Amino acid sequence: MAQGHVARRCLSKGPVSAAYELKVNAGEVRRDNAQVALAAKFDALHDSLALLPPVPVRTDDPAQSSCTSSSSLLLLLSRSLASAQSFFRKKFNLWFFGPPPRGMYIHGPVGVGKSFLMDLFYASLTVPDDNSCCNNDSLKHVKITKRRVHFHEFMLDVHHRIFVYKQKHPQGDAIPVVAQQLALEAQLLCFDEFQVTEIADAMILKRLFSLLISDWNVVMVATSNRAPDALYEGGINRSLFLPFIDMLKHTSDIISMEDSQNDYRLENRADGQSYFWSNNGGHGDNNISNKVQAQLEEIYGGTASTTEAESIPVLFGRTVQVARLNDRCAWFDFSDLCYQPLGAADYISLCRRFPVIIMERVPQLDANHLNEARRFVTLIDACYESRTRLVLTAQVPLDELFVDFEAQVQSSDGDEELFVNDKGGNSSSFATTMIRTKKGEVYEWSATGRIGVSLAQLSAANDLAFSFRRAESRLVEMGGKEWGRQ
Structure with missing residues (x-):
């Protein structure tokens, strides 16, 4: 295929679809209809991230104030103030920027291209190099703080942050502080192999992600071998985890690739x-x-x-x-x-x-x-x-x-x-x-x-x-x- 034709085809699509087409034309992957459809959904998310509200300025940690050891009333008041700030910040962002972008939760069998497409999307959020045929002003490359991590590693990081916080503030509430830290580090979180098997993770997820998504406008993209309703299936106290599944469905587009049966890794x-x-x-x-x-x-x-x-x-x-x-x-x-x-x-x-x-x-x-x-x-x-x-x-x-x-x-x-x-x-x-x-x-x-x-x-x-x-x-x-x- 002529280079000029490849370039025109590249420019006619969003950045993720364009990157996918380049790999198809280079013979690196075979065209797959499910992957083409997923790339188009990533293109839409890419565009919506341009309207993402800015990261709020760091707020004070109530547990770090001098009142924590001497006045529970002042601590309660400071937490109430932080809650009020969060409420008005969400109202302002909703009025000025509109609703935050919906995340994506992609589930399906192994080797069907879930992580591959997510990585193309993740890369599309950086400025392309001069050799890319897609280096054109007609393609907007959103600049956004981001993090791509295996879900195992992410939860280890969360538990470690809680551990460090509790060492200094045994009576403090670590979850809002950890949520703030994570949000200030990345507006986009991309998780590979999202799965929940531990009771400790299950109890943390609902509150942590509610703060990340609702209070801090963090966008989540996740791949998983499990449909949302199958997460933590049969786990201890699963009824306490079900609100997280409801929140996930409410804030993310659930995309199934269950009909894809090709494990491309085995090729x-x-x-x-x-x-x-x-x-x-x-x-x-x-x-x-x-x-x-x-x-x-x-x-x-x-x-x-x-x-x-x-x-x-x-x-x-x-x-x-x-x-x-x-x-x-x-x-x-x-x-x-x-x-x-x-x-x-x-x-x-x-x-x-x-x-x-x-x-x-x-x-x-x-x-x-x-x-x-x-x-x-x-x-x-x-x-x-x-x-x-x-x-x-x-x-x-x-x-x-x-x-x-x-x-x-x-x-x-x-x-x-x-x-x-x-x-x-x-x-x-x-x-x-x-x-x-x-x-x-x-x-x-x-x-x-x-x-x-x-x-x-x-x-x-x-x-x-x-x-x-x-x-x-x-x-x-x-x-x-x-x-x-x-």
Whole structure:
């Protein structure tokens, strides 16, 4: 296609659609009708951001006034004043600027282009370089403070801000202060992999986002594998979380890509240099293991560059230990990172420190390894977001690594058994959580059962089963030759 024709076509569309067309014409992606439609919606949001009210001037934190320790009345008055300021600010913005732009919540299967299109939108909010064919005054490039972050990492940041605030003001209300901090840092928040599995997150979200959106005019864009009504499904005290879902629907356009079935990540198959497996279990020809070991040593960079063990700082004053490392690579056994009580904060810190992480002896992950699998999926997400190269050795091929399962509740009364949809309640002799594997095998899953967790965690198990598909897809993409920071 002639360059002039490409330029005219580019200028006839909004910035996100134009960027998408460039990638299609360059052969980087295949045109997908669902992606074209999503790009057009991002174009509309891009235009509406030009009318976004300015960020308000920072207000004083009532908890930092001298009255906090001596006069609860003055503290109450100062908070009332802050509330009144917020009320009149919202009324003025609504009258002068009109209603704030609606956000977007995009849900659908893995690999259909949700994050890809969101990233094109995110990039469109910066001034293009001189080489872009779309560098034309007819395309408005909105200048806006922004932040793009994996939702895991965002919530860790929120919890850390609350922790820091509470250290100084044990009796203070941290949420308004944290909301103000976040709003002053970014008018647009783009979240990848929006999901809610923890009660602590569920209790924070409604109030935090209400302040961000209603008081501070922050616009939220999120991608998720879950529809809004399926968020925190079956979680503890979910009724307290439902107002957040209502607010999400009220302030955001809910866009479904559930009909898209193409996982485009799987079209770029791994090059075989990031995932190794052997099923000999120590029997038969050991040359395979020796060859893999030699490849791992080459990736690592040899033992000559090994340094002493290192403690990597983590949020909340913790550390994670690394026994084998050099300046660019850390080497672990699966048990080091996934059998230990580690989480997203630990894995994010490791990814920030090391461009390459090697992990040996990854087992096949099924309903018998729920906690370990959950940590492993979280590690994959952290590596994916930071473009850290994750090199694995496993007992099975990649397409057999995650064993599909579903979690259900089984109620019994006498000799009768009944599978019910309601996932609430507590474990008892009449309500036992069950895990059904892909092969149809059923295992008890209760506080005293073989898995060792309670019925209240059923939602997390279902989310994990859902996350398996995303993790496998991401591992395929991360196995490509161009993957990684170095």
